Amino acid sequence: MRTSWADSADNSAIGSGNGNFSAHPPRGAYVPPHLRNRSMSSEAPAVSHSPAPLPVNDRGNPGGAAPHQGGGGYFKADQGRQQGYGSGYQTGGGWNGRGAGRDRGRREVNPFENDEADDKSVEQEGTGINFEAYDDIPVETSGDNVPPPVNTFAEIDLGEALNHNIQRCKYVKPTPVQRYAIPISLSGRDLMACAQTGSGKTAAFCFPVISGIMREQYVQRPRVARTAFPLALILSPTRELSCQIHDEAKKFSYQTGVKVVVAYGGAPITQQLRELERGVDILVATPGRLVDLLERARVSLQMIRYLALDEADRMLDMGFEPQIRKIVEQMDMPPPGMRQTLLFSATFPKEIQRLASDFLSNYVFLAVGRVGSSTDLIAQRVEYVLESDKRSHLMDLLHAQRENGICGKQGLTLVFVETKKGADALEHCLCVNGFPAASIHGDRTQQERELALRSFKTGNTPILVATDVAARGLDIPRVAHVVNFDLPNDIDDYVHRIGRTGRAGKMGLATAFFNESNLSLAKPLADLMQEANQEVPAWLTRYAARAAYSGGNRNRRSGGSRFGGRDFRREGSFNKSTDYYSGGNGGGAAGGYGNYGGGGGYGQGVTSAWD
Numbered sequence: 320m321r322t323s324w325a326d327s328a329d330n331s332a333i334g335s336g337n338g339n340f341s342a343h344p345p346r347g348a349y350v351p352p353h354l355r356n357r358s359m360s361s362e363a364p365a366v367s368h369s370p371a372p373l374p375v376n377d378r379g380n381p382g383g384a385a386p387h388q389g390g391g392g393y394f395k396a397d398q399g400r401q402q403g404y405g406s407g408y409q410t411g412g413g414w415n416g417r418g419a420g421r422d423r424g425r426r427e428v429n430p431f432e433n434d435e436a437d438d439k440s441v442e443q444e445g446t447g448i449n450f451e452a453y454d455d456i457p458v459e460t461s462g463d464n465v466p467p468p469v470n471t472f473a474e475i476d477l478g479e480a481l482n483h484n485i486q487r488c489k490y491v492k493p494t495p496v497q498r499y500a501i502p503i504s505l506s507g508r509d510l511m512a513c514a515q516t517g518s519g520k521t522a523a524f525c526f527p528v529i530s531g532i533m534r535e536q537y538v539q540r541p542r543v544a545r546t547a548f549p550l551a552l553i554l555s556p557t558r559e560l561s562c563q564i565h566d567e568a569k570k571f572s573y574q575t576g577v578k579v580v581v582a583y584g585g586a587p588i589t590q591q592l593r594e595l596e597r598g599v600d601i602l603v604a605t606p607g608r609l610v611d612l613l614e615r616a617r618v619s620l621q622m623i624r625y626l627a628l629d630e631a632d633r634m635l636d637m638g639f640e641p642q643i644r645k646i647v648e649q650m651d652m653p654p655p656g657m658r659q660t661l662l663f664s665a666t667f668p669k670e671i672q673r674l675a676s677d678f679l680s681n682y683v684f685l686a687v688g689r690v691g692s693s694t695d696l697i698a699q700r701v702e703y704v705l706e707s708d709k710r711s712h713l714m715d716l717l718h719a720q721r722e723n724g725i726c727g728k729q730g731l732t733l734v735f736v737e738t739k740k741g742a743d744a745l746e747h748c749l750c751v752n753g754f755p756a757a758s759i760h761g762d763r764t765q766q767e768r769e770l771a772l773r774s775f776k777t778g779n780t781p782i783l784v785a786t787d788v789a790a791r792g793l794d795i796p797r798v799a800h801v802v803n804f805d806l807p808n809d810i811d812d813y814v815h816r817i818g819r820t821g822r823a824g825k826m827g828l829a830t831a832f833f834n835e836s837n838l839s840l841a842k843p844l845a846d847l848m849q850e851a852n853q854e855v856p857a858w859l860t861r862y863a864a865r866a867a868y869s870g871g872n873r874n875r876r877s878g879g880s881r882f883g884g885r886d887f888r889r890e891g892s893f894n895k896s897t898d899y900y901s902g903g904n905g906g907g908a909a910g911g912y913g914n915y916g917g918g919g920g921y922g923q924g925v926t927s928a929w930d
């Protein structure tokens with residue numbers, strides 16, 4: 320039975336290539352059901368590490384493009400580098416003819432259709448990214464032979480179809496993380512990238528993956544009934560974030576022939592299975608649902624060329640690490656060196672970097688700092704509020720906001736609380752007091768979660784009360800105010816929470832309610848605010864001094880830093896003889912960054928229930 324595009328592809332080359340990664344599984348390794356009772360070596364398809372030439376079939380090349388010629392071929396000739404595949408791209412229908420090869424009869428939905436309507440209906444807040452503010456952004460790269468950054472999308476030959484989609488997204492220039500991360504990824508290197516919230520990391524990992532798959536024409540995939548063989552896997556910690564990445568990736572890959580599918584928990588699996596059967600190149604997933612699909616043998620990872628972990632530090636913390644290890648190390652995914660691995664987050668504690676290095680091979684570490692403090696986009700306020708006064712204080716804020724707006728404009732307000740019960744109670748309290756609010760947390764059904772988010776995004780309920788399930792990654796352009804009703808225990812969680820505002824060049828406001836129960840956060844919070852040139856109240860400085868004196872600060876970011884993380888390899892313990900700091904590759908790396916304090920243990924928030 321022909322069940323998918325992947326299955327329908329000619330598999331004559333299976334096993335005939337260099338298939339050198341897949342000899343036998345290590346002793347005790349998990350063998351997915353569809354591979355049991357088979358000889359691994361005879362079943363393994365030809366997989367070569369990108370950017371080595373990949374198998375092409377004999378159907379010719381409808382786009383007339385020169386096949387990809389190996390490493391270094393991604394830049395245009397005027398970059399003094401080998402001409403890549405540029406002239407061969409065609410828009411519409413896919414340069415590599417992939418679109419015609421599967422999913423026959425299904426018209427590709429135009430993901431930009433709604434954007435045009437939104438442009439007209441939603442008030443445009445600001446002019447988008449203020450790229451001038453990025454000129455003095457601190458950037459550090461470390462690793463061997465780091466490819467240089469680019470200044471424009473035109474310098475990188477991503478392919479015409481993808482370039483067209485970049486224009487449709489109205490991205491005129493790459494953001495700093497994109498300037499560095501895209502050339503590094505296109506050169507085939509593994510990457511650990513740390514860049515501030517809202518700075519365009521999604522595109523930074525999606526563009527090279529999509530472009531790479533466009534280049535890899537006609538990759539032969541095994542023919543195993545009802546098993547999908549994606550070429551790329553993007554994992555994220557929450558269902559909502561996976562959906563958002565899927566939506567973005569669909570836009571970027573429109574009319575490229577690259578097929579993106581999402582799989583996440585809490586939603587009926589049958590629909591997701593049907594999508595997978597229709598063919599998948601890029602699978603965006605939450606870990607729990609992916610493990611389910613792998614155990615049912617409905618997905619195999621043996622063809623994976625690209626693995627991207629968004630919010631990678633969260634994915635490797637104690638809540639998720641076992642699942643991630645199972646997916647990456649104990650199933651049938653090619654090992655590091657045989658796949659390309661891209662890890663992205665706004666924060667990268669050293670102990671997580673150490674864990675993450677198991678998944679990487681000769682990687683580049685990229686740290687893009689916050690923009691110069693005078694142009695920081697998020698105004699941070701901290702107020703001393705007793706537990707018993709929090710509700711009335713919040714309502715006072717909301718009243719004032721209703722009268723005067725936030726920075727003169729009406730926008731959405733996201734309120735973070737610690738517990739699910741607390742979220743329900745606060746939502747109820749706000750609603751009965753005349754403030755239309757919704758809430759989102761892990762005890763809500765997926766349908767309720769999606770409804771709440773939609774109602775918030777459209778402004779029907781301009782207040783969303785949330786637990787940390789909404790802290791990472793969500794890109795909601797009109798969030799003008801983030802209130803930390805309950806502060807988190809971990810300063811990195813604070814960084815991600817406030818990052819829901821002030822995105823992509825827009826201004827935002829973050830207000831935190833602080834009291835005695837937040838003592839451990841006093842010093843890192845005061846440090847963080849100071850670095851961002853925010854006004855630190857004298858009482859907070861006193862609490863910070865007290866916390867430091869009593870040794871109560873177990874937060875990782877105990878030292879100041881304009882980065883959310885710095886390469887742990889630069890701390891003498893890792894390969895002392897190598898100078899990993901390349902510094903001068905045009906990034907304008909500024910001096911004087913404070914030490915990234917190793918600090919105490921990593922926060923133990925168990926979050927695996929998120930997906």
Ligand SMILES: Nc1ncnc2c1ncn2[C@@H]1O[C@H](COP(=O)(O)OP(=O)(O)OP(=O)(O)O)[C@@H](O)[C@H]1O
Binds near residue numbers: 493518
């Ligand atoms: N080059 C660009 N030009 C203009 N806008 C961009 C560009 N790149 C990304 N954006 C927009 O910036 C916003 C933030 O991007 P994205 O969600 O990828 O940020 P992020 O770095 O992943 O944030 P977080 O750390 O919170 O997950 C999105 O609305 C995206 O469309």
